[in-house]
Amino acid sequence: MPRNEKPTANGPAADYARDRMVSRRRFLAGTVSLAGLAATTMMIPRLHAQEVKPPEDPMRVPGALPRPYGDRSPFVKSARVGGAGPGAPHGWGENAPNNFNSWTPLQDLHGIVTPSSLHFERHHNGVPLIDPARHRLLIHGLVNRPMIFSLDELERFPAVSRIAFLECSGNSHDLWLPNAPDFTVQDTHGLTSTSEWTGVKLSTLLEAVGVQRGASWMLAEGSDAAGMDRSVPLTDEVLQEAMICYGQNGEALRPEQGYPLRLFLPGYEGNINVKWLRRLKLGAAPFMTREETSKYTDLMPDGKAYQFSLVMEAKSVITSPSGRQQIHPGFHEIRGLAWSGRGRVTKAEVSVDGGRTWQPARLQEPILPKCHTRFLLPWRCNGQEAVLQSRCTDETGYVQPTRQELVKVRGTKSVFHYNAIQSWGVERDGRVRHIYA
Amino acid sequence: MDGYGTSMRKSLLIGIGTLAIGLAWCFWTAGSAEEGGGYGLGRTATDEEIRAWNIDVSPTGEGLPSGQGTVKQGAQVFAAKCAMCHGPTGTEGPKDRLVGGQGTLTTAKPVKTIGSYWPYATTLYDFINRAMPFNAPGSLSPDEVYSVIAWLLYQNGIVKEDAVIDARTLPLVQMPNRNGFIPDPRPDVPSR
Numbered sequence: 001m002p003r004n005e006k007p008t009a010n011g012p013a014a015d016y017a018r019d020r021m022v023s024r025r026r027f028l029a030g031t032v033s034l035a036g037l038a039a040t041t042m043m044i045p046r047l048h049a050q051e052v053k054p055p056e057d058p059m060r061v062p063g064a065l066p067r068p069y070g071d072r073s074p075f076v077k078s079a080r081v082g083g084a085g086p087g088a089p090h091g092w093g094e095n096a097p098n099n100f101n102s103w104t105p106l107q108d109l110h111g112i113v114t115p116s117s118l119h120f121e122r123h124h125n126g127v128p129l130i131d132p133a134r135h136r137l138l139i140h141g142l143v144n145r146p147m148i149f150s151l152d153e154l155e156r157f158p159a160v161s162r163i164a165f166l167e168c169s170g171n172s173h174d175l176w177l178p179n180a181p182d183f184t185v186q187d188t189h190g191l192t193s194t195s196e197w198t199g200v201k202l203s204t205l206l207e208a209v210g211v212q213r214g215a216s217w218m219l220a221e222g223s224d225a226a227g228m229d230r231s232v233p234l235t236d237e238v239l240q241e242a243m244i245c246y247g248q249n250g251e252a253l254r255p256e257q258g259y260p261l262r263l264f265l266p267g268y269e270g271n272i273n274v275k276w277l278r279r280l281k282l283g284a285a286p287f288m289t290r291e292e293t294s295k296y297t298d299l300m301p302d303g304k305a306y307q308f309s310l311v312m313e314a315k316s317v318i319t320s321p322s323g324r325q326q327i328h329p330g331f332h333e334i335r336g337l338a339w340s341g342r343g344r345v346t347k348a349e350v351s352v353d354g355g356r357t358w359q360p361a362r363l364q365e366p367i368l369p370k371c372h373t374r375f376l377l378p379w380r381c382n383g384q385e386a387v388l389q390s391r392c393t394d395e396t397g398y399v400q401p402t403r404q405e406l407v408k409v410r411g412t413k414s415v416f417h418y419n420a421i422q423s424w425g426v427e428r429d430g431r432v433r434h435i436y437a
Numbered sequence: 438m439d440g441y442g443t444s445m446r447k448s449l450l451i452g453i454g455t456l457a458i459g460l461a462w463c464f465w466t467a468g469s470a471e472e473g474g475g476y477g478l479g480r481t482a483t484d485e486e487i488r489a490w491n492i493d494v495s496p497t498g499e500g501l502p503s504g505q506g507t508v509k510q511g512a513q514v515f516a517a518k519c520a521m522c523h524g525p526t527g528t529e530g531p532k533d534r535l536v537g538g539q540g541t542l543t544t545a546k547p548v549k550t551i552g553s554y555w556p557y558a559t560t561l562y563d564f565i566n567r568a569m570p571f572n573a574p575g576s577l578s579p580d581e582v583y584s585v586i587a588w589l590l591y592q593n594g595i596v597k598e599d600a601v602i603d604a605r606t607l608p609l610v611q612m613p614n615r616n617g618f619i620p621d622p623r624p625d626v627p628s629r
Contacts, residue, residue, distance in 0.1 A: 125574065405628075
């Protein structure tokens with residue numbers, strides 16, 4: 001369709017539908033002509049047009065045709081926000097070249113599963129482009145028989161799937177800081193996501209290679225430009241639950257989550273779930289890599305640091321109403337997420353008075369171990385000030401601490417594993433703000 | 438009687454021996470028929486393949502290649518390939534500060550560097566070799582990696598100016614914060 005053609009009475013929405021018809025016909029005809037390419041490239045700006053004008057009556061205009069790979073409605077704008085660690089500005093502006101992570105827009109999501117396109121990211125030297133036909137996994141070290149597996153072979157092993165959260169241990173790192181900027185819940189908690197993960201159990205592969213006596217640690221190494229490596233303790237929990245994953249939410253892993261292969265350790269800090277996995281080496285001691293010594297360790301007030309602090313402790317947050325939202329008097333359903341790296345969430349409670357009184361929220365099924373769990377509570381905003389909080393309890397009896405309790409033990413310099421109760425202040429005018437209460 | 442008894446014992450022993458060999462053979466063939474834990478998937482990695490992939494270095498020094506470096510050589514490598522991100526003396530940034538910070542871990546502004554925080558010197562080889570320089574990871578020769586480690590340890594006051602860093606000396610380097618880490622004690626925050 002020529003670009004200079006005058007828009008019809010039906011506007012861009014009909015153009016968008018027609019463009020897709022054009023590109024589909026060309027696709028079917030297999031024409032890789034310049035005109036075809038032009039039509040395809042022209043389609044892109046329309047698809048992502050800032051202003052999409054729907055027809056007055058969608059019942060009077062033929063709709064769009066099927067397409068090879070789906071995209072969301074052009075009206076849905078929810079997006080990740082980029083960042084570069086504590087103190088760095090969040091966004092895609094001038095700082096974008098320095099960004100090494102992105103936060104999930106928790107305030108916009110329903111249920112418990114994070115769409116793959118909105119799963120948070122953290123990488124240590126970019127997202128590698130990996131040819132699956134050439135990718136291999138090597139397992140060696142203290143094993144009877146070192147082995148190499150192709151992706152095809154790994155996919156032929158008995159498969160397992162599990163819905164579980166993955167949280168960066170640096171999630172909420174800015175909340176250690178004394179000031180409370182005007183953050184959204186995406187800024188404060190967006191480094192956690194939940195997916196259905198599919199792969200082969202680590203134990204299945206370890207049976208294949210034969211683990212030797214004395215093997216108690218395993219180095220996992222990625223094939224990204226950082227060659228990211230971490231030591232994994234071969235505990236009973238790890239041996240029972242660890243997975244080598246190739247699937248995420250029903251399709252292949254996204255590149256940002258490790259395509260074509262990643263380690264997945266349910267409940268453990270994101271960094272140890274090594275992406276773009278190429279090598280597992282069994283040993284008798286931790287390998288003391290840079291990430292597990294100088295980086296992902298938690299500095300305490302006495303100058304000592306917690307090491308191999310792997311489990312993500314129970315945490316919850318209200319996602320709606322939440323930071324920078326504007327609410328109005330009347331009915332609201334308070335909605336949030338709770339999760340624990342130690343198992344199931346057994347209770348989520350909500351306070352609207354800054355923690356003086358608590359009410360149990362409804363936990364929405366499914367309630368899965370080491371997985372985001374949705375909690376809900378009806379609430380009527382009366383136009384008065386309120387402080388909304390949530391706290392959760394997990395199956396071990398662990399109760400999410402207040403910020404004061406957490407800071408009392410750990411100080412404010414440990415960067416990682418912040419899991420305190422989050423407070424949202426609702427002002428008289430309905431404006432919601434991130435506060436410390 | 439004795440002769441009879443001896444030959445009985447002998448044939449019994451031969452019998453047991455044959456059975457043992459037979460059983461061993463059965464297990465061996467079963468083992469090879471059930472490659473990949475009975476699924477017949479994957480193949481044995483060759484020594485050559487393992488050597489090519491096996492790039493990690495552990496605190497005992499296992500994995501360190503031959504080669505060596507001095508502080509003087511390291512100063513040149515650092516200036517040419519590292520200073521653009523870490524600053525001329527490893528303290529200016531804009532990326533990670535590498536030098537100084539000793540004695541700051543208990544203060545309001547802890548400065549975590551190689552000298553103040555890293556517990557093992559071998560980690561420097563493992564990390565620099567695989568991941569640095571950021572724009573050309575894996576491009577340094579073993580001599581360059583050893584040299585830049587020598588310079589960084591010298592700048593942090595950990596080795597002397599005439600130090601030679603190699604596979605033998607690197608694991609012997611005592612890092613100031615070697616005992617600064619404790620196993621995860623969580624849950625550590627009492628609940629009400």
